[in-house]
Amino acid sequence: MKTIICAAYAGGQGKTTLAQMVYAALRKRELAYKLVAADFTDGTGHSKIGKFFPTKVLELGIGSALGSGKTENDANAPLRYWDRFGGLLLTGGAVLDLGANVVPQLVQWAHHRRVTHIMQQRNSPEIDLLVITKPETHSIENVATLIEDVVVGNALPVANVIIVENEVGGSFEGHDLSRIERAGAGRNLHFIKIPRCYSELWPHLERTFTPVEDALSATETELAEKFGIEIWAAYAGLMDLRTWADEVYAQLHKVGI
Structure with missing residues (x-):
């Protein structure tokens, strides 16, 4: 598995x-x-996605920047920290939620460790990058920069670059998406969309860190009790959430997910 x-x-994009x-x-x-997270953790020790899946992530x-090794007793400690991520790349089978603040560190690590060369030598599973x-x-420009740093710069051997337009x-x-198209020229570049979710349940899911998957498997009565809302709002919200999720799954299916 890849x-x-x-x-x-950038933060707040829907990652x-x-x-x-x-x-x-x-x-x-x-x-x-x-399910893996390389992102800020708060006092609970969880990243944002870790709060949705506290026992699974x-x-x-975020480790420590490679440059900080100069001031530490062990100059290679930051490299070894991100070697854990390298282990995941060699085996595949992981979904990684990668924080914006972490991308530069992983790019540095990948170049230091010659990750692309090693993965190709070992015939490691493919990497799909969803941005x-x-x-x-400014967000669209940031996407182009990320592709240039990670893919064009050959930090990681990415098989498919998938641009997710969050509506x-x-x-x-x-x-104008031309800079993204130029950055992905000659590569497997795909575009999919995530439509806006109009479900009344959405603010409650975010506030309580309830996974969409869990809400979809619940009844309207269970959701009404969980969120303290009227049964009518729970019923309509669940119908809207199911419609939205089906649209998202259909978009992901287009790119083999």
Whole structure:
């Protein structure tokens, strides 16, 4: 099984929502993928996605910058820290929620460790890179930068680059995606969309860190009790959530997830 990296080069783009829907889509196919987070953790020791799946997520944290090794007793400690991530790449079967702040460190590590060379030499599982963005000029530019750093720079041997257009911020019509297309030229570049979710349940899912998958498997009565809402809101919200999830799964299916 391949490694699937869900990333963004800016916060608030919907990366964690993407990661949990990718994970859920793979589970629907009865594929036993691990869920991994390389992102900030709070005082509970959990990243954002770790709060949704507290018993299932392998938390890598953010490690320490490679440059900090100069001030530490062990200059190679930061490299070995990210070697844990390298182990995942060699075996595959993981969905990684990669925080924007961590991307530069992993790129540095990958170049230091010659990851692309080693993975190709060992015939390691493929890597799919899913990069999510809202329809904002600076976010779209950040996506192009991420592709240039990770893929064009050959930090990781990415087989497929999948741009996920998050329509929660509106339509992408009229936005210039040419820099992304140039960065992905000659590679397996795909575009899919995540529509905006209008379900009344969504704010409650976010507030209580309830996975979409769990909500979909619940009844309207259970959801009404859990969130303290009227049965009518729970019923309508569940119907809307199911419609949205089906659309997301269909988009992911287009790119083999």
